Amino acid sequence: MRRPHDDLTPSCFGRRQRAWVTVMVLSMLLPTLSAASSAFQGEFIPFPQVTLHSYNQDAGAAQQHGSEAMVDFFYTAKYQEWRMLGEAVVSDDERELERFTVGRVTPGGSQAWLGRYHTALGQWNHKFHHGGYLQTTIHRPGIIEFEDDGGVIPAHATGITLAGNQELNNRIVGYTLEFGLGPGLGGQGVLIPFNLLDFSDGEHDLSVTAKLTSYSEDDPFDDSGVFAGHITIPSQAANIHEVQQTVLGAYTNYAIGPTLLRASGFYVANALKLLGGADKDESFTYAYVEPEYTYNTIWTYYGRWEKSFGAKDDLYIQQIPSFIINRVLIGARYQMNGSQALKFELAHLEQYGQRFSAMEVQWSAALP
Amino acid sequence: MSLANSEEFRRLVLVTDVSSGIASLSSSETRRLFLGFPVIKGGHSLEAAINRSDPFLYQVFLQRVVYMSSSVYERHLLTNVIQLGGQRPQEYNDIRALLSTLKESPGTVSLLWDSDARANGNLIILGEVWHGTVE
Numbered sequence: 001m002r003r004p005h006d007d008l009t010p011s012c013f014g015r016r017q018r019a020w021v022t023v024m025v026l027s028m029l030l031p032t033l034s035a036a037s038s039a040f041q042g043e044f045i046p047f048p049q050v051t052l053h054s055y056n057q058d059a060g061a062a063q064q065h066g067s068e069a070m071v072d073f074f075y076t077a078k079y080q081e082w083r084m085l086g087e088a089v090v091s092d093d094e095r096e097l098e099r100f101t102v103g104r105v106t107p108g109g110s111q112a113w114l115g116r117y118h119t120a121l122g123q124w125n126h127k128f129h130h131g132g133y134l135q136t137t138i139h140r141p142g143i144i145e146f147e148d149d150g151g152v153i154p155a156h157a158t159g160i161t162l163a164g165n166q167e168l169n170n171r172i173v174g175y176t177l178e179f180g181l182g183p184g185l186g187g188q189g190v191l192i193p194f195n196l197l198d199f200s201d202g203e204h205d206l207s208v209t210a211k212l213t214s215y216s217e218d219d220p221f222d223d224s225g226v227f228a229g230h231i232t233i234p235s236q237a238a239n240i241h242e243v244q245q246t247v248l249g250a251y252t253n254y255a256i257g258p259t260l261l262r263a264s265g266f267y268v269a270n271a272l273k274l275l276g277g278a279d280k281d282e283s284f285t286y287a288y289v290e291p292e293y294t295y296n297t298i299w300t301y302y303g304r305w306e307k308s309f310g311a312k313d314d315l316y317i318q319q320i321p322s323f324i325i326n327r328v329l330i331g332a333r334y335q336m337n338g339s340q341a342l343k344f345e346l347a348h349l350e351q352y353g354q355r356f357s358a359m360e361v362q363w364s365a366a367l368p
Numbered sequence: 369m370s371l372a373n374s375e376e377f378r379r380l381v382l383v384t385d386v387s388s389g390i391a392s393l394s395s396s397e398t399r400r401l402f403l404g405f406p407v408i409k410g411g412h413s414l415e416a417a418i419n420r421s422d423p424f425l426y427q428v429f430l431q432r433v434v435y436m437s438s439s440v441y442e443r444h445l446l447t448n449v450i451q452l453g454g455q456r457p458q459e460y461n462d463i464r465a466l467l468s469t470l471k472e473s474p475g476t477v478s479l480l481w482d483s484d485a486r487a488n489g490n491l492i493i494l495g496e497v498w499h500g501t502v503e
Contacts, residue, residue, distance in 0.1 A: 041455045045446070076453040085453035105452065107413030109406045129450045134443055165406075172405075218396045220405060297437040335439045339446075366446055 023247035024066040042077035043287075047131025050365035051138065057356035068092060072131035081106055091132050097196050098130050098156065113161040116196050119154050120176045120211035121229050122264060123251045132364040136292050136333050138345045141306050142230035142324025143266050143286040147183055150322030150351070153247050153268060154182045154231055157207040167217070174213040185243065189320050205232035209247075221260075225253040237319045243269040247347065250346025262290040270316040284317065286309035300333040318352060326350040340365040374502045379482035380428050382494040384485055387394045388412055388474045401477060402434050404448035404457065412475035418458040419466055419479050432498045462497060 048071045055064050070091035077084045088097040103113030113226040118125035122144040128135045130146070142322040145151040159180020166173050181204040183191040195201035207338035208230050215223035226249070251264035269283040290304040311317045317325075336342065340363065349360045382398060389410040393401070401407040407414045420426050426438075434441050445456045459461055460466035462483065470476050472489055485491050 042457055043449060045449075074450060076449060076455070078454040083453035085450075085451075101453075103453075105454070107406070107408055111452075126451055127447060134447050134450070217400065220400065220403060294440075297439060339439070339442060367441075 032277075038187070040077065040079045041328075043163075045074045047072040047074060047129075047133050047365065048367065049132045051089070051132075051360055051362040051364060053358060053360045055356050055358050062239070063107075070094075070100075070130075072129065074129065074131070087129055088273065089249070093249040096148075101161070101198055103161070105161045109165045111163040112306065113163075114159075116156060116158040117161050117180070119157050119180065119207070119229065120178055121153055121155075121211045121227050121247055122249065122266070123225065123253070123262075125155055125178075126211075128210060132343075132362055133339065133341055133366045136300055136302050136343075137290070137329070137331060138343050138360050138362045139329075139347075141264070141286075141288045141290075141304065142327060142349075143268075143288070143306070143308070147193055150320060150324060151191060152194065152317060152323050153229070153245065154191065154207055154233075154321050155248060157182045157209070158194040158196065159207070170217050171214050172217060172220075176209075176211045176213075178209045180207050181205065182231040183233060185233050185237050185240070185316075187236040188353065189236070189237075189322065191233070191320070202235070203234035205234055205242075207231040211367050219255075222254055224250070226250045233296055235319075239275050240272055240319065241275050242273045243316050244273075245269070246271075258294040260292045260294070262288075262292070264288055268313060272315060279316060282310075282316065284308055284314050286311065300335070301331075302333065304328070305331045311353070321352040324349050324351055338365070339367070369439050369462050371469045375503055377499070378502050379499040380432070380444050380479055380497045381485050382426060382477060382497055383470065383480050383485045383491045384494060385470050386415075386490055386492050388476075388492075390414075390475075390477075390492070391492060393477065395495075398477075398495070398497075399435070402429075402457065404445055404452075416471065416478045417466060417469055418457050418459045419463070419476040421463040421480075423465065425481065428498050430445050433479070438457050441479065488500055 011095050021111050039134040048068045050067060052067045057064065058175060064228040068091060073088045075086045081104050083105055084102045085099060086095050093227055099116055099118060101113045101115030101117050105111045119270040120126065122142050124144045132138060142150065146155045157178060157180035161176065161178045162175040163174065179314040181194045183193045183223060184202040184204050185323065186192045186202060192202040195205045210226055211227040213223060213225035229247040231245045233245055234241055246269040249264060249266040265285065265287040268277045272280040274280060286308045288304055290302065292300055308325050311325050317323055327347055331343055331345035331346055343362045345360045347357065349358060393409065401414050404417045414439060430438055431435060431439060433483050449456050466478055467488055468477060479497060483495055
């Protein structure tokens, strides 16, 4: 369901290639530096994955059946209280620096970061990343998909992040505040985040997002949180000048024996400024529930029910046709030795103007 | 009832260097530390060092400290490092290298068999994680 990156034009390709060479050379040099100084510690972790899919949608054979290979290159370094982390994705149709931040983490857990980050909206952006190995399912919920996979709320922004935590009645309460440049809505039905390798790539405006989380000292995996954001999205879509987006939501994870229940709800209000001066206020809600049953150390069975209310009628949502409006899926994850996994997933989903079923198999890993 | 000759009574203990200035760690602090969450004690930000020099010791650690399988634990540590950056806890297959790190980096906490801990005068035992007989 990934679409070609629409800004990979010949005019900017040379500059992008040079930037990529710089990033890759730095990625190779940094582990050498880390070996040279014991105070400087780093980790380079490639997350490769290959996904085979078969859809019964009304489309050409090439779209119905196929495969996609992707590698998520993750690098992080630590020098005393200073940290750097970067994440770049290379696939058949995408080369993108997804995250690049430099920050300071104090022994008390206070954090300040500068760079391109995953926003605090929902729980997936902070718990998982672009590689598939760490998450149980093949796909993220539609509401929290990355921008170039049909995401309608920002997964990436570029600016400042402040975070910290406090012990309170046997619980750890954490906060995250983010101020940055959010995505713009491109003319081809996709949000375009701020590009660190090409500042002229699209228009961007202020994105303010925040999250409060809480987990038990005794069981850090039973956690809950609330989040909110206000994003100004400049638009190149026909007839829309700008979208003022407000996002409110909550999530929880609750374990009962071998069953983990992930659930989240979102309220998204889009105030559209149309070309010609008219305003249009719209909103929708989205919820998902994902039970995961760990049968043994090898097999995990899972399902997810995702449902939106009012999204089909939202003019902003109609500009992003690959957004998944509703989906039901079941699947199984097979854990292999050496940090590798196989996932098998069956889904029935609805995008704008079409419903179809999907069968997918994914191999993913964390190397070495 | 006497134990067979091949069986040996062992204690798995939590240790750090005396210079760390730490006297004890609760079981929830120990779990949080080895799960990669920040734990501060005696003014030190503690660092976990994973002892993988003995497969049995590592299995006891998984069952008694982090309560998860090896693959789930490794996935969890990866999840932590992609969020916060930095580094996963160092793993040691060589006990001499682990003892050297404990001595040179105050605030580093690890698990050792009681006999190994008592053979090193610079280590303080913070608590017992498990005891039993090993064949």
